[in-house]
Structure formats: C-alpha cells, structure tokens
Amino acid sequence: MRVLMFGWEFPPHIAGGLGTACYGMTKGLAHCGVDVLFVMPSASGDEDQSAVRIINASDVAVYDTCHDIEEFLGKVQFLRVGSNLHPYIDPTDFTELVEEEQRSQAEEFKFWFRQKYKFSGKYGKNLMEEVSRYAMVAGAIAAEQEFDVIHAHDWLTYLAGIAAKRVSGKPLVIHVHATSFDRGSADNIDTRVYAIERQGMLEADKVITVSDLTRNIVINKYGIDPEKVVTVHNAVDFSGREKISVNRGVKDKVITFLGRITFQKGPEYFIEAAAKVLKVCPDTRFVMAGSGDMMNRCVRYVAKLGIADRFYFTGFLRGDDVQKMFALSDVYVMPSVSEPFGISPLEAMKTDVPTIISKQSGVAEVLKYAIKVDFWDVNALADAMYGLLNYPALSSLAAEKGREEVDNLKWDSAAIKVKRVYESAVSGK
Amino acid sequence: MNKSVCFYFQVHQPDRLRQFRFFDIGNDYHYLDDFSNRTIVRRVAERCYLPANRLLHDLILRHNGAFKVAFSISGVAIEQFERYAPEVIDSFKSLADTGCVEFLAETYSHSLASLSSMTEFKKQVKQHADLTKRLFGVKPTVFRNTELIYSDAIGAAVAEMGYGVMLTEGAKHILGWKSPNFVYVNAINPRLKLLLRNFNLSDDIAFRFSDKAWNGWPLTADKFADWALSALEKDDVLNLFMDYETFGEHQRSASGIFDFLNAVPAAILSRKLDFCTPSEAAQRYQPVAPLHVPFPISWADEERDTSAWLGNELQEEAFNKLYALEADVYKTKDDNLIGVFRKLQESDHFYYMCTKFFSDGSVHSYFNPYDTPYEAFINYMNVLADFELRVNEKLKSAKKAKNLN
Numbered sequence: 005m006r007v008l009m010f011g012w013e014f015p016p017h018i019a020g021g022l023g024t025a026c027y028g029m030t031k032g033l034a035h036c037g038v039d040v041l042f043v044m045p046s047a048s049g050d051e052d053q054s055a056v057r058i059i060n061a062s063d064v065a066v067y068d069t070c071h072d073i074e075e076f077l078g079k080v081q082f083l084r085v086g087s088n089l090h091p092y093i094d095p096t097d098f099t100e101l102v103e104e105e106q107r108s109q110a111e112e113f114k115f116w117f118r119q120k121y122k123f124s125g126k127y128g129k130n131l132m133e134e135v136s137r138y139a140m141v142a143g144a145i146a147a148e149q150e151f152d153v154i155h156a157h158d159w160l161t162y163l164a165g166i167a168a169k170r171v172s173g174k175p176l177v178i179h180v181h182a183t184s185f186d187r188g189s190a191d192n193i194d195t196r197v198y199a200i201e202r203q204g205m206l207e208a209d210k211v212i213t214v215s216d217l218t219r220n221i222v223i224n225k226y227g228i229d230p231e232k233v234v235t236v237h238n239a240v241d242f243s244g245r246e247k248i249s250v251n252r253g254v255k256d257k258v259i260t261f262l263g264r265i266t267f268q269k270g271p272e273y274f275i276e277a278a279a280k281v282l283k284v285c286p287d288t289r290f291v292m293a294g295s296g297d298m299m300n301r302c303v304r305y306v307a308k309l310g311i312a313d314r315f316y317f318t319g320f321l322r323g324d325d326v327q328k329m330f331a332l333s334d335v336y337v338m339p340s341v342s343e344p345f346g347i348s349p350l351e352a353m354k355t356d357v358p359t360i361i362s363k364q365s366g367v368a369e370v371l372k373y374a375i376k377v378d379f380w381d382v383n384a385l386a387d388a389m390y391g392l393l394n395y396p397a398l399s400s401l402a403a404e405k406g407r408e409e410v411d412n413l414k415w416d417s418a419a420i421k422v423k424r425v426y427e428s429a430v431s432g433k
Numbered sequence: 434m435n436k437s438v439c440f441y442f443q444v445h446q447p448d449r450l451r452q453f454r455f456f457d458i459g460n461d462y463h464y465l466d467d468f469s470n471r472t473i474v475r476r477v478a479e480r481c482y483l484p485a486n487r488l489l490h491d492l493i494l495r496h497n498g499a500f501k502v503a504f505s506i507s508g509v510a511i512e513q514f515e516r517y518a519p520e521v522i523d524s525f526k527s528l529a530d531t532g533c534v535e536f537l538a539e540t541y542s543h544s545l546a547s548l549s550s551m552t553e554f555k556k557q558v559k560q561h562a563d564l565t566k567r568l569f570g571v572k573p574t575v576f577r578n579t580e581l582i583y584s585d586a587i588g589a590a591v592a593e594m595g596y597g598v599m600l601t602e603g604a605k606h607i608l609g610w611k612s613p614n615f616v617y618v619n620a621i622n623p624r625l626k627l628l629l630r631n632f633n634l635s636d637d638i639a640f641r642f643s644d645k646a647w648n649g650w651p652l653t654a655d656k657f658a659d660w661a662l663s664a665l666e667k668d669d670v671l672n673l674f675m676d677y678e679t680f681g682e683h684q685r686s687a688s689g690i691f692d693f694l695n696a697v698p699a700a701i702l703s704r705k706l707d708f709c710t711p712s713e714a715a716q717r718y719q720p721v722a723p724l725h726v727p728f729p730i731s732w733a734d735e736e737r738d739t740s741a742w743l744g745n746e747l748q749e750e751a752f753n754k755l756y757a758l759e760a761d762v763y764k765t766k767d768d769n770l771i772g773v774f775r776k777l778q779e780s781d782h783f784y785y786m787c788t789k790f791f792s793d794g795s796v797h798s799y800f801n802p803y804d805t806p807y808e809a810f811i812n813y814m815n816v817l818a819d820f821e822l823r824v825n826e827k828l829k830s831a832k833k834a835k836n837l838n
Contacts, residue, residue: 253459254822289818291455303807307750313818317811318455328456 005426006039008151008168010142010161014044014051014058019127021347022181025214026157028241031055032419038426043145043164045123045138059149061141062123131160132196139163146172153177153426159184159197162204175209175429182344183221186268202226209429212236212422214345215366236421237370239413240350248327256287257393260333260357262326262348263340265296270339270362270379275302277339279309280386285393288314293329295320330355334399335392339379340365349374353410358402360388370413373405436665437709437717438701439628441577441600442677444482444506445543446474446513447781449802453815462823464773464816469802471517478518481681486524488680488691492698493533500698501533501708504677505577508541508561509779511568522568529569535710538562538573538596544778545742547578547587548729549756555594557775574598575711579780581630581674581732582739585620585725592625598715600674603629604730604737614668616715617724626715627724630674630732634660639675643688651689654696662704669718670709674732734789742783747810752783754817758824765827773820777813785809 009030013023030040034055047060123134142164146154154176156165162178169176184193184201205211205226211233213219219235222228259281261274271292278290292302292315299317306315321329330336336352336359343365350367352359353374361368362379375392377384392399451466492500506525514521528534540546541561546554558576566572576596578587583601591599603613613629637657641647649656661671676683684690701708709717733741743752755777762774786806803809 250456251460253457253461253819255459293455300805300807303810304746307746307810310750310753312747312750312810312814313754313821316455316458316815316818319811325456332456 005037005153005423005430006041006151007033007426008146008149008154008174009040009042009056010138010154010156010164010168011042011044012158012160014042014047016050017048021345022158024347025181025238027052028239028415029419029422031241032239032415032417033422035416036419036423038419038423041149041151043142045134046126059145061138061145064141064144135160135163135200139167143167143171146174153430155179155422155426156204156208157181159201159204162200166204166207169207175432176207177210177212177425177429178204178208179212179214180205180218180222180344181214183218183225185221185225186218186342186344208232209432210234210425212425214238215369217364217366217369218344234421234425236418236425237366237413238345238347239415239418240347240354240410241415242354242410245327248324248331250328250331252332254289254332256289257285257334258289258291258332259335259337259389259393260291260293260329260352261337261339262293262321262329262352263338265292265294265299265302267298268340268342269296270341271296271298271302272305273339273379273382273385274337275305275309275315276382277337277385277389278315279311280382281389281393282311282314284390286314288389288393290315291318291329291333292316293318293321293326326351327355330357333357335360335389337385337389338362338365338367339377339385341379343367350410350413353403353406356403356407358392358399359406360385360392371406371409373402373409375402435705435707436668437670437707437714438661438665439503439670439672439709439711439714440501441503441505441537441672441674441711442679443577443675444504444510444677446470446477446507446510447543447779448509448513448776449473450782450812450816453812453819455815458815458819459822462819464776464819466802470513474513474517477678477682478514478521480686481678482518482521483524484686484691485677485680485694486521486528488694489534490524490528490531492695493528493531496698496702498531498533499702499708501535501710501713503535503537503575503710504528505537505539505573506565507539507543508557508564509543509776511564526569529571533710535575535712536565536569536571536573537575537577537600537711538565539577540579542775542778543579543780544775545579545582545739545752545780545783546778547582547590548739548743549752550759551590553756553759553778554590557778558591558594575600575715577601580742582729583627583726583731584729585727587729588619588625588627588726589621592619592622597624598626598628598711600628600630600672600711601726602730602732602737603631603672606737607724607726607730611722612668614664614671615721616669616718617722618720620723620725623720623723626720628670628672628711628714629724630672631664632732634664634671635673635675638673638690638693639679639683642679642684642690642693652693654693654700657693657697658700658704658706661701661706665706670714672714741787741789742780745786745788745806747786747788747806748783751786751810751813751817754814758817758821761824761828765824765831767827770820770824770827773823777817777820782809782813786813 011026015023015027033040040056042056043059045061047058051058146168154165154168154174156162157179158181165176184198205228213235216235219233222233223230263269265271306312330352336357338349338361340362345366349359349361359374361374363376364379368376375388449466449469450464540557542557575598576591577600581602613631617627619625642652665671680690729739730737785801785803786809788806
C-alpha cells in the first residue's frame with residue numbers, strides 16, 4: 005500500500021510536536037509495509053529519509069502535470085479564506101463578489117503558474133496564503149504520483165489533502181492532532197481555521213483523532229458523523245536518546261511545569277498549587293519552563309503570592325536543556341485545561357520522573373501510572389504534589405511503572421491501527 | 434551678602450548581573466557581568482569622568498578657589514574604578530587636593546536600605562564614610578541618600594549618626610508654594626539642615642540641555658546665569674544636583690556640554706553670585722522652616738517618590754525576599770557573603786524591574802540592560818536563590834564545626 009502524506013514539518017526542523025509525531029508514525033508505517041510519500045512545504049534536505057520519501061513542495065512547479073488550467077483550478081481552487089468582510093450585502097451581490105474573487109485568484113494563479121512557490125514552512129504572517137498555495141501544489145503532486153490513499157496532518161494541510169483527493173479521486177484520511185478549541189478559549193476561536201478544519205473533516209473519508217477527547221470535540225463541535233471518526237493514540241519514540249547527566253545544584257525537591265505558558269496549559273493552577281505546597285513544604289522548588297503569552301502574567305502572580313524565591317522561570321528551553329530540566333525534576337506536572345494528546349508527560353516518565361496530568365488531556369486515556377486530577381482542582385493537585393514529595397513508596401512506584409508504561413507505547417502498534425483506517429477508507433467501509 | 438549656587442554631582446556605576454539561569458543555581462557562584470561592567474565603566478570614564486574632572490580642575494585653578502563643587506561617589510563605583518579604571522580615582526584625588534571640592538557621604542552600595550533596615554543602612558553609611566576618608570583624607574559631614582531618598586524618619590536617623598546636613602529633592606508635592614532655594618530643617622530633629630534640589634534649573638542642564646524641541650535650547654552659560662540670578666532674587670541658595678554622567682555621557686560632548694560647563698562659573702560669578710559647597714551653604718544661611726515629609730521622596734521620575742524601585746509587586750517581592758536574608762547573612766560572619774549581599778542591594782537591580790514604561794520610559798530604558806522588567810526580575814531571583822543556598826551552606830558548615838568542637 006502506498007500513501008501520499010501531507011505534513012507541515014519533519015525533524016530535525018520542528019516547532020512543535022507535530023513533526024515528531026509524523027516522524028514516528030511514518031517509521032511505524034514503514035515497518036507494517038506501507039510506503040510513504042511525505043510532502044512538506046519546505047524541506048531542507050537533512051531529514052531522515054530512511055522510512056519515507058520526502059517531496060519538497062517548494063520544488064514542484066504546477067505546469068508540468070496539468071494541461072487544462074481551468075479544469076485544474078475547478079478542482080483545487082478554494083476561495084481564499086480571510087478575504088475582506090462585506091457587511092450588509094445582499095445574496096446576489098455576494099455571489100458576484102465571490103465569483104469576482106475567484107476570477108481574480110485564477111488570474112493570479114496563471115501569473116505564477118510557471119513558477120515554483122518558495123514556502124517558508126513556518127508559522128508566520130502569511131500562513132493563510134501558504135496554506136492555500138500548498139493546496140495548489142498538492143493538486144499537482146497528486147496528478148503526478150501513484151498512490152492508494154491520502155493522509156493529511158492538521159488543518160494546515162487539509163486543503164492540500166482535499167485538492168489531492170479532487171485531482172486523483174483517491175480516498176482522504178485526515179489526522180486531527182489539535183483543533184481550534186485547543187488553541188483559543190471556546191468563545192474565542194479563529195473562525196477561518198475552524199472553517200478549514202470543518203471542510204477537511206467533511207470531505208475526508210476517514211478522520212483520525214489523537215484521543216477520545218479530541219474525537220468528542222470533532223463529533224460535537226464540528227458535527228462530524230461518529231462512524232467515520234477513529235481514535236489512534238500517539239506513541240513516542242525514544243530510540244537513539246542517550247541519558248543525560250546533570251549536576252544538581254539545588255538539593256531540594258524540584259517540581260516542574262514544562263510547556264507553552266498559555267491559557268490552554270493551565271499555568272495558573274500550577275502556581276496556585278505551588279503556593280499551597282510551599283506552605284507545608286517550604287523547601288520545595290518550582291520551575292516553570294517555557295514561554296508564551298501568559299508568562300509575564302504568571303511572573304507577576306508568583307511575585308504577588310510572595311513565592312518568587314522558590315519559583316523559577318527558565319524561558320524557552322532549547323535542545324539538551326529540555327532533557328536537563330527533566331533530569332533535574334522530582335515531579336512533573338501538566339495541568340492542561342485542554343490538551344489533545346500531550347507528549348511531554350511521556351518524556352518525563354521516560355526519564356523516571358513521577359508525573360501528574362490533568363484529566364482533560366488526551367494522554368490521560370493511555371496512562372495508568374500517572375496521577376490524574378481535574379485541572380481546576382488546585383487542592384487535588386497540591387495533594388498529589390505533596391504525596392509524591394513525601395511518600396517515597398508512591399513516587400518510586402510511579403517512576404518505575406511509569407517508565408515501563410511509556411516503553412510500551414510503540415509507534416508500530418499505532419501504525420497498525422492507522423493502516424487499518426487506510427484499508428477501510430480504500431474499501432469504502 | 435552674595436547669594437550662592439551649590440553644585441553637587443552624583444557618581445555611580447551599578448554592578449550589572451550576568452544572565453544567571455535556573456541551571457546555574459547552586460552550580461555557579463559568579464553573579465556579575467564583568468564584560469559589560471568593564472566596558473561601560475571604561476566608556477563612561479573616557480567620555481565623562483576623566484575629561485570632566487580635568488575641566489573642573491582647570492576651572493578651580495582659573496577662578497582661584499571661587500568655584501567649588503561637591504561629589505558623592507558610591508562605594509560600588511569606587512570598587513569598579515579600582516578594578517577597571519584606576520586613573521579615575523587619581524583624578525578625583527587631585528580634585529580633592531584643590532580644597533574646593535567637598536565629598537559627601539552616602540550608602541556604600543547605593544542601596545535602598547533606608548527603606549527597609551536601619552541597622553543595615555547605618556552599616557553602609559559608615560562603610561562609605563570610612564572609604565571617603567581613606568581616599569580623600571576628609572571625613573564627610575554632609576549626607577545624601579541613594580537617589581536623594583528622604584523622609585522625616587530617615588532624616589532623624591541620619592542626624593543621629595552625627596550628620597548636620599542632608600540633601601534631598603525639592604519635590605513639588607512637599608514644598609507646595611514654598612521655594613527650594615532656602616535651607617530647611619528636619620521636622621523631627623531641627624539640628625539636621627536640609628538642602629533641596631531645584632529640579633527646574635538642575636534638569637535644564639541634566640535632561641534638557643541637548644533637547645532641540647525645548648524652547649530654552651540652545652542653553653548658553655549667560656542665559657543660565659540670568660535664570661539663576663532671577664531664581665535667587667529673593668532666595669538664598671540655588672542647589673543644582675545632578676548625575677555627574679550628565680557631562681559627556683547623558684549629554685554628549687558634541688552637544689557642547691563641556692563648553693557650557695567651562696563658561697558657567699565665570700557667568701555666575703560676574704552676576705555677583707558665588708559658589709559654595711553644601712556644608713558652607715548650611716552654615717551661611719539661616720534655616721527658614723521645618724520640612725514635613727511623612728512618606729519617602731526621591732529625585733526620580735515625575736512622582737518624586739520611591740515607585741521607580743518599589744512600585745510593583747515584582748519589586749516588592751524581590752526587595753522583601755532580599756532583606757529577609759539579612760539576619761542569616763550576618764550570622765555567617767563571612768565578609769565575602771556580606772559583600773555580595775550588599776551588591777544585591779544596589780537600587781539599580783530594582784530599577785530594572787520597573788514597569789512605568791510610558792511616562793519615564795526613555796530614562797528607564799537608557800539605564801536598563803534587560804529587555805523587559807520580567808527578565809530583570811527572573812534573573813535577579815535566580816541569583817538570589819543561589820545566594821540563599823550559599824548562605825545556608827555556610828551556616829550549616831559553621832554549625833557542624835561548632836558541634837565537632
């Protein structure tokens with residue numbers, strides 16, 4: 005079986021967990037005998053191609069493969085999202101406006117038709133433009149390549165997946181790693197992104213979600229038929245990782261939060277629990293590692309609670325520093341308000357660090373030996389921290405069993421499930 | 434009797450901290466950014482201290498002792514001169530030798546100790562007075578607190594230490610309709626005389642000199658002397674207090690600040706005004722009234738209060754956590770640790786955490802090595818955490834040694 009896979013990033017150049025997940029999954033698929041053609045907007049050539057063939061979208065010019073521009077455009081063109089809003093316009097005028105917009109986009113398309121588009125492959129300002137151009141290039145690639153099924157990861161590539169499906173007629177599987185509801189609060193989501201996500205889910209033959217939590221969001225918030233939504237939990241691949249040795253400067257116990265400091269990650273619950281624990285165990289140290297739009301607010305909050313001599317901020321951690329941070333930690337906490345999956349608790353457990361996670365995270369569905377609390381239940385969180393600090397029996401059990409548990413989360417078994425989804429998409433069942 | 438103009442210059446350079454990460458806590462005992470401290474001290478020495486001292490020396494000789502100035506040099510600045518620019522100390526010494534320069538006392542560490550711990554405050558004042566005596570041969574009799582911070586209580590404590598004169602800001606919200614150009618006395622202990630900074634005329638030189646949008650620009654020595662004359666029409670003494678770095682650093686040499694300074698004494702003297710040092714001013718003029726200052730004032734920002742250093746929760750937290758260590762630090766009896774404790778008290782560390790971006794942002798950002806107050810806070814707290822570990826270790830090992838004995 006051969007799959008045309010659309011991603012946005014691939015190790016070593018990654019900004020988040022998406023690239024890492026794609027890498028692990030493609031390796032697993034290779035072990036199950038699935039051929040993967042991995043398309044990404046901007047490849048730099050140093051990606052590990054042992055399990056996949058990487059197609060750099062920046063190298064593909066559209067004119068090679070299609071002869072009839074109008075027909076091609078009919079299949080792959082999407083009204084560019086984010087075009088100007090026109091209030092108080094009647095329906096006929098609006099239709100005209102849309103057609104006008106499509107005409108002008110077609111003209112523009114013909115203009116750069118013979119050129120290659122240089123994608124940045126980042127998450128920058130003209131992201132929307134890159135997303136829609138990526139779709140055009142995807143159409144061209146789909147016309148050229150041989151494959152059985154299309155697999156698109158996250159909303160950035162959904163339009164590409166749809167274009168490829170329209171051009172090739174092959175079934176489309178989309179993979180939901182996160183939704184708009186995990187990025188903004190429920191009443192403050194990006195409607196442009198939501199629209200693309202929903203379109204992708206509707207046009208897909210199968211939808212894979214990274215957790216049941218995300219599956220429920222897809223079904224309830226996007227109105228997708230539960231029949232076609234399947235959960236495949238992520239796994240982790242720690243092969244080739246060496247144990248890092250650190251010099252512990254601080255002899256006290258360290259409790260760590262590591263992640264983006266944003267509303268979704270629940271940093272303020274961590275701070276409140278820290279203040280409670282410090283009242284009873286004044287020699288505990290807390291670290292908030294990462295950066296984000298709530299960081300300054302958190303710094304102020306910590307100062308206001310008067311615990312800044314025991315609570316540290318590291319800023320964004322790069323490279324080895326993440327490993328170092330885990331190695332320095334005695335307890336890891338992920339109090340996410342909303343987390344489609346959450347890889348970092350697995351990293352912590354792999355490093356023998358007892359872990360507390362919120363029940364509102366996808367990873368809670370697969371972990372037995374992590375302590376689970378409701379993100380808002382600061383007392384329960386403080387209790388769990390206190391327990392892991394003061395009862396060695398508990399913490400050593402959590403560390404030992406936790407590592408075993410994580411070792412058993414293999415991409416190979418996730419890949420078997422993904423392959424089954426491909427098969428049912430191909431057979432139309 | 435002639436009316437007087439009193440020049441006083443503040444010389445200070447902070448010990449800037451290096452980037453101290455969480456991973457360094459307990460592992461690395463070096464807190465200072467030696468490179469940037471050396472670079473800045475050398476730069477300011479070349480642009481300001483050395484040329485300005487040369488010019489002042491010249492002016493004093495030229496006017497046969499009719500031109501006088503006063504300085505206070507923070508202890509931490511002296512330490513950095515000794516390390517990075519010893520010639521600056523020599524040039525101050527030769528100014529001292531003219532007999533027309535008065536050196537004032539202040540806190541050794543340019544600290545805010547007067548707002549937290551009076552015992553620590555007194556220790557630092559004594560430390561600074563000893564240093565001044567050692568370097569310049571005279572024990573200071575006039576006191577100026579860090580950033581001219583003053584309140585009735587602080588003034589009373591200073592009087593108790595034997596000082597007869599103290600400088601502070603002629604803050605509008607304290608003076609109301611009264612003029613800063615007289616000698617006042619402390620409200621608790623009338624034996625402490627107060628000299629108040631005339632912030633209008635001081636800032637004309639210190640802040641506005643090169644501002645081309647200012648309607649006083651360009652400021653010439655004659656124009657300034659006329660202003661001084663009219664300010665002293667009915668008053669006694671015009672106190673011009675400013676950062677010494679005004680000359681050549683804040684106001685670049687190209688702005689003509691040195692030419693201005695060169696011409697000012699002659700212009701002032703030709704208008705039948707004279708120069709005096711703070712101690713002479715306090716001796717010569719009768720105090721007119723006690724000054725009531727229940728809450729601390731300073732010379733910083735529009736507010737003229739302590740909010741530049743202790744105005745938000747970050748600053749309060751860092752400040753409180755620092756002084757909470759005081760007792761333990763002295764229990765160690767370790768001079769090295771006590772020295773670091775004093776360096777961590779420098780007011781500049783707290784100034785960097787200030788969030789008053791908008792009104793006085795330009796001044797703040799000029800002095801600030803950090804991009805945001807949050808970074809300043811995080812870095813400072815990391816250093817403080819390491820320092821606390823060192824203090825505790827020392828106490829523990831001292832206890833162990835005692836038990837063994």
